[in-house]
Amino acid sequence: MSRAAPVQVRGEVLSLRRVGAYHAMTILAPGIAEHTRPGHFVALAVGGPDSGLLLRRAFSIYKTSDRGVYGGTVEIVFAVVGQGTAWLARRDVHDPIDVVGPLGHPFSLPKHPVNAVLVGGGYGTAPLLSLAEALRARGARVDFVLGAASEDRLFGALEAKRISASVAITTEDGSVGERGLVSDVLPGMLARSDCDVVYACGPMGMLAAVTEQANAHGALAQCAVEESMACGVGVCMTCVLPVIGEDGITRMVRSCVDGPVFRGDRVRWADVGTVPPDCLGAPAAGGQP
Amino acid sequence: MDLATTLGPLRLPAPVLTASGCAAAGRELAQFFDIAELGAVVTKSIMMAPRAGRATPRMAETPSGMLNSIGLQGPGVEEFLGHDLPWLAERGVRTVVSIAGGSVEEFALLTRRLRGAPGMVALEVNISCPNVADRGLVFACRAGSAAEVIAAVRREAPRDLPVLAKLSPDVTDIVEIAQAVVEAGANGLSMINTLLGMVIDVDRAAPVLAGVTGGLSGPAIRPVAVRCIWQVHAAMPHVPILGMGGVRSGRDALELVLAGASAVAVGTATFGDPSAPLRVQDELRHELAVRGFASLADAVGLAHRRGARVSGAVGAHVAVERDESGRDGAPDTRDEAR
Numbered sequence: 001m002s003r004a005a006p007v008q009v010r011g012e013v014l015s016l017r018r019v020g021a022y023h024a025m026t027i028l029a030p031g032i033a034e035h036t037r038p039g040h041f042v043a044l045a046v047g048g049p050d051s052g053l054l055l056r057r058a059f060s061i062y063k064t065s066d067r068g069v070y071g072g073t074v075e076i077v078f079a080v081v082g083q084g085t086a087w088l089a090r091r092d093v094h095d096p097i098d099v100v101g102p103l104g105h106p107f108s109l110p111k112h113p114v115n116a117v118l119v120g121g122g123y124g125t126a127p128l129l130s131l132a133e134a135l136r137a138r139g140a141r142v143d144f145v146l147g148a149a150s151e152d153r154l155f156g157a158l159e160a161k162r163i164s165a166s167v168a169i170t171t172e173d174g175s176v177g178e179r180g181l182v183s184d185v186l187p188g189m190l191a192r193s194d195c196d197v198v199y200a201c202g203p204m205g206m207l208a209a210v211t212e213q214a215n216a217h218g219a220l221a222q223c224a225v226e227e228s229m230a231c232g233v234g235v236c237m238t239c240v241l242p243v244i245g246e247d248g249i250t251r252m253v254r255s256c257v258d259g260p261v262f263r264g265d266r267v268r269w270a271d272v273g274t275v276p277p278d279c280l281g282a283p284a285a286g287g288q289p
Numbered sequence: 290m291d292l293a294t295t296l297g298p299l300r301l302p303a304p305v306l307t308a309s310g311c312a313a314a315g316r317e318l319a320q321f322f323d324i325a326e327l328g329a330v331v332t333k334s335i336m337m338a339p340r341a342g343r344a345t346p347r348m349a350e351t352p353s354g355m356l357n358s359i360g361l362q363g364p365g366v367e368e369f370l371g372h373d374l375p376w377l378a379e380r381g382v383r384t385v386v387s388i389a390g391g392s393v394e395e396f397a398l399l400t401r402r403l404r405g406a407p408g409m410v411a412l413e414v415n416i417s418c419p420n421v422a423d424r425g426l427v428f429a430c431r432a433g434s435a436a437e438v439i440a441a442v443r444r445e446a447p448r449d450l451p452v453l454a455k456l457s458p459d460v461t462d463i464v465e466i467a468q469a470v471v472e473a474g475a476n477g478l479s480m481i482n483t484l485l486g487m488v489i490d491v492d493r494a495a496p497v498l499a500g501v502t503g504g505l506s507g508p509a510i511r512p513v514a515v516r517c518i519w520q521v522h523a524a525m526p527h528v529p530i531l532g533m534g535g536v537r538s539g540r541d542a543l544e545l546v547l548a549g550a551s552a553v554a555v556g557t558a559t560f561g562d563p564s565a566p567l568r569v570q571d572e573l574r575h576e577l578a579v580r581g582f583a584s585l586a587d588a589v590g591l592a593h594r595r596g597a598r599v600s601g602a603v604g605a606h607v608a609v610e611r612d613e614s615g616r617d618g619a620p621d622t623r624d625e626a627r
């Protein structure tokens with residue numbers, strides 16, 4: 001169930017709207033919704049067929065519908081950060097868009113009812129809302145901790161309230177909720193909800209802190225990472241990070257196929273961006289050319 | 290349309306391949322199209338031991354291209370033989386195995402270990418990797434070290450196994466290197482590998498790549514590939530060339546063919562479009578057909594037998610010269626079809 005074969009489809013923009021500082025885009029993309037699980041992502045071609053922008057852009061799947069009037073749809077939420085996302089934000093309804101998905105290794109769902117805390121940073125909340133629905137369908141208790149730099153970058157708070165026992169909110173500028181970071185309020189939430197498992201999506205620093213706090217509480221953490229990607233399908237080896245395998249050996253693994261969701265306690269957060277010396281195949285002293 | 294082609298002793302039913310390092314070992318792309326329809330899959334360069342590669346960031350997008358500094362991450366030859374090659378062989382995929390080494394001995398050991406491997410139709414020797422014994426200077430940069438590697442591989446390889454030498458464009462005279470590796474026993478040439486480049490993040494005032502420099506690929510380098518293939522084909526018209534560098538469409542592939550490539554590999558374009566290799570092959574068939582070619586072979590190196598275009602004219606205004614073999618390329622209909 002975790003690895004549905006991805007498909008490449010010529011999709012069509014069905015809607016594009018502003019959500020605070022972000023954009024939400026619904027794409028008609030038959031064949032993708034049916035196999036999507038919470039935590040999967042799509043990779044979009046940007047700039048058009050002759051564009052100088054060659055590489056795919058990865059986006060978490062926020063929502064899907066496999067029953068629309070037109071066929072399956074996929075919805076994403078994105079921030080404009082560079083040329084590719086700026087191009088996406090300029091799309092019109094009915095514009096074609098090339099979509100590959102569903103990609104990656106999604107969140108694992110527990111077999112038994114558990115108490116789950118879902119931690120979202122910025123647009124990182126997007127994949128957690130469908131996850132919350134799936135968890136609730138399995139009888140889990142769901143609480144949210146949502147954080148962002150400011151109110152306009154806080155995503156999905158209303159929706160989260162509707163489908164959870166409680167929502168704690170932090171912003172760095174204090175424009176809504178408590179001033180600070182999610183890690184300031186997470187320990188309290190873990191205790192209050194008697195949490196068994198933490199699901200998180202957001203910046204790397206947040207994921208590292210969430211993992212540490214979940215470990216301290218005795219809960220398992222599942223984290224969706226965001227590493228720079230060129231292909232999204234596993235052929236380029238750009239998206240790697242050091243992860244400890246079941247055999248105890250650290251390898252540089254591809255976050256697009258073995259992730260984006262990893263067990264937090266398996267990721268060597270402090271070593272992300274490096275090749276740890278004890279990693280399989282690490283260079284001998286002196287460095288690898 | 291007859292798309293069959295040869296790279297020396299290597300016969301391929303179709304002319305488009307994957308470029309090494311841009312298709313892993315085929316499995317991922319097989320989700321999107323039938324990889325057995327390609328001329329062959331060229332696998333990511335493999336080394337003797339598992340290799341973790343370089344730190345991240347490993348990639349930077351550049352105008353019509355990208356820089357990569359993967360650092361030859363790979364599982365090592367044993368895992369490759371146990372896991373990757375059998376998977377390809379079971380599916381009837383023609384596989385060109387790319388090898389890389391830090392020393393001449395490593396290339397020789399790899400070749401010996403790969404003898405008789407199932408499904409392997411040729412070896413591609415990635416000599417664009419640093420020679421540990423020569424302060425990390427890449428083998429491909431000097432005729433001597435390039436030839437030494439190819440000679441060692443040729444010695445260890447079965448007689449009938451085609452050996453392709455993959456050349457770097459970052460050299461003063463690519464023809465000199467090409468001649469040296471052919472004399473050392475290469476049956477054909479793969480060209481071009483990436484060009485060394487660098488990007489600085491001006492806001493952080495620091496290099497973008499953790500490895501500082503990286504290999505430039507994509508459409509940005511296509512003119513360099515065309516030039517390299519042209520120069521080598523002009524000097525050694527009988528030596529087969531597997532062309533690569535910035536091919537994104539059938540038209541791009543045809544450009545490399547006209548410069549002298551007998552087959553074409555698709556690399557970076559695969560990252561933007563996982564169906565690119567097969568799409569390029571289909572488009573190439575179409576590009577040849579609309580120009581009136583009966584076969585791919587008729588187009589190989591054809592631009593050498595034509596003069597430069599005079600005042601924008603086509604057809605009759607283009608000089609058609611006979612080459613020394615007496616062929617004159619193509620029927621006249623081709624010009625009318627343009």
Ligand SMILES: Cc1cc2nc3c(=O)[nH]c(=O)nc-3n(C[C@H](O)[C@H](O)[C@H](O)COP(=O)(O)OP(=O)(O)OC[C@H]3O[C@@H](n4cnc5c(N)ncnc54)[C@H](O)[C@@H]3O)c2cc1C
Pocket residue numbers: 041055056057058059060061076077078079080081082083084085086123124126225226227228229230260350
């Ligand atoms: C699994 C995953 C899920 C993601 N989900 C979302 C989401 O839901 N919403 C959202 O706004 N963004 C998301 N991102 C980040 C998004 O992919 C980047 O912001 C986007 O690629 C930037 O493209 P650009 O052309 O605007 O920026 P540029 O900086 O110009 O991009 C240049 C290149 O770098 C790559 N790149 C740059 N930043 C990132 C990044 N942070 N992650 C991955 N690749 C990057 C791009 O793919 C492109 O190849 C996700 C990334 C990953 C890996």
Ligand SMILES: Cc1cc2nc3c(=O)[nH]c(=O)nc-3n(C[C@H](O)[C@H](O)[C@H](O)COP(=O)(O)O)c2cc1C
Pocket residue numbers: 236308309310311333334357359361387415455481482483504505506507508510533534535536554555556557558
């Ligand atoms: C991410 C990446 C990894 C590569 N890895 C290898 C490799 O392992 N061995 C090799 O011979 N060439 C490697 N190459 C070079 C390509 O095979 C090809 O020669 C080059 O990228 C030019 O073709 P392109 O513009 O179509 O990508 C790599 C290129 C890229 C972009």
Ligand code: FES
Pocket residue numbers: 228229230231232233234235236237238239254255256257
């Ligand atoms: S993004 Fe290409 S291998 Fe992961």
